[in-house]
Amino acid sequence: MAPPSPDVRLIRVSTRDVPACERTPFWREVFARQMCRLEFEPLSEGPLDVSATLLALPGLSVGRCLSAMHARWSRTAELVKDGDDAFALIIPLAGTVNRLQRGQELDAKPGEAVGILHSEPGGIQFRELNDLAVMIPRSALAPHLPDLEEAATRLVARTNDALRLLRHYLMAWRENFDITDPAVCSLAVAHVHDLVALALGSTRDAAAVAKGRGLRAARLQAVKADIAANLTARDLSVAAVALRQRVTPRYIHMLFDGEGTTFSQFVLAARLAHARGMLLDSRHAHQAIGAIAYASGFGDLSHFNHAFRRRYGATPSEVRRGEA
Structure with missing residues (x-):
C-alpha cells in the first residue's frame, strides 16, 4: 500500500494509554488545548475515560469522540483569539449533546446534528458522548450558504437525507482513511463540503452542484455498502x-x-x-x-x-x- 499523503494525518488518543494520575492533565493540556484548541472540563467524579480519533485533511477535519462521563468541550473567549473560523457540525451517534452559543441552547439527539462556530465562544455538554464532529473552514462553506451564522442556530433533523448520507460517508473513515492519491483526497473533501452545505440548506446554485457531486458520491457509497451487507442474500436485487x-x-x-x-x-x-x-x-x-x-x-x-x-x-x- 502506498504511504499516506503528508497532508493527511490520522491521530488516535485514549486516556487508557496514560497512567491514571496523568490522564486529566494530559487530556486537558495536550489533547484538548494544544491539539484541538478546545477546553475540556469533566463534570462528574471518577477516573477520566475518554478516547478520540482525529483525521486532518486539507480543508477538513473529522473527529470521533467516546466518553462515558459527564463533561463539556468549549471554545472560550481566550481561545477564539487564535483566529480559527471553522464551522463544526456535531453529529451524535449515541447520547444527547447540549449545544450552547450566543445564549441559545439546542439539544441534538442521535441521528440529528447541530452546528457551532469556532470564531465565537460556545461549546457542547453531555452526560455521555459518542459523536462525529466535522470541522470545515468558513471560506469553504461561505459560498454555499447564505448565512452561516443563522445555519449554526438550526437543528438538523434526522430525516435530512444529506445528513444521513454524510454520516454514512464519514463512518467509513472512522478507523482508516487509506486514500493516498491527492486528487482523490481533494474530491472526497469536496463531497463532504457538499453534503454539509446541503444538510444546512445551501443556496440554490450551490445545491445544484452539490447534488451532482457530493450527494451522488454518498448515494453510491451507501448503495455499495448495502450490497456488501447483503452479498450472500439470494434476493439481492x-x-x-x-x-x-x-x-x-x-x-x-x-x-x-x-x-x-x-x-x-x-x-x-x-x-x-x-x-x-x-x-x-x-x-x-x-x-x-x-x-x-x-x-x-x-x-x-x-x-x-x-x-x-x-x-x-x-x-x-x-x-x-x-x-x-
Whole structure:
C-alpha cells in the first residue's frame, strides 16, 4: 500500500494509554488545548475515560469522540483569539449533546446534528458522548450558504437525507482513511463540503452542484455498502436495494453507469472477490468449493466456476492450491 499523503494525518488518543494520575492533565493540556484548541472540563467524579480519533485533511477535519462521563468541550473567549473560523457540525451517534452559543441552547439527539462556530465562544455538554464532529473552514462553506451564522442556530433533523448520507460517508473513515492519491483526497473533501452545505440548506446554485457531486458520491457509497451487507442474500436485487435506500432502481442504475459499470457487474465482482477470499483463507479449507460458492451468493455452481475463471484466469481449485 502506498504511504499516506503528508497532508493527511490520522491521530488516535485514549486516556487508557496514560497512567491514571496523568490522564486529566494530559487530556486537558495536550489533547484538548494544544491539539484541538478546545477546553475540556469533566463534570462528574471518577477516573477520566475518554478516547478520540482525529483525521486532518486539507480543508477538513473529522473527529470521533467516546466518553462515558459527564463533561463539556468549549471554545472560550481566550481561545477564539487564535483566529480559527471553522464551522463544526456535531453529529451524535449515541447520547444527547447540549449545544450552547450566543445564549441559545439546542439539544441534538442521535441521528440529528447541530452546528457551532469556532470564531465565537460556545461549546457542547453531555452526560455521555459518542459523536462525529466535522470541522470545515468558513471560506469553504461561505459560498454555499447564505448565512452561516443563522445555519449554526438550526437543528438538523434526522430525516435530512444529506445528513444521513454524510454520516454514512464519514463512518467509513472512522478507523482508516487509506486514500493516498491527492486528487482523490481533494474530491472526497469536496463531497463532504457538499453534503454539509446541503444538510444546512445551501443556496440554490450551490445545491445544484452539490447534488451532482457530493450527494451522488454518498448515494453510491451507501448503495455499495448495502450490497456488501447483503452479498450472500439470494434476493439481492436492484429493486431490493432501491427500496432499502429509498431511491428508484433507475437511479441506482444511473449511479453505476457513471462509474462505467452496472449493478449486476458490481454484485458479481463483489461475490467473486468474497469467494476468492474464502478460498485463500485456511479457516475455510475444509469447505467444499460448492459450499463456498453458495456462501458467496451463487446459486449455480456452473455459473460460479465460469465467472470465476473468466475473472481470475484460474479455477477455484487452482486458486485454493496456490497455483494462481
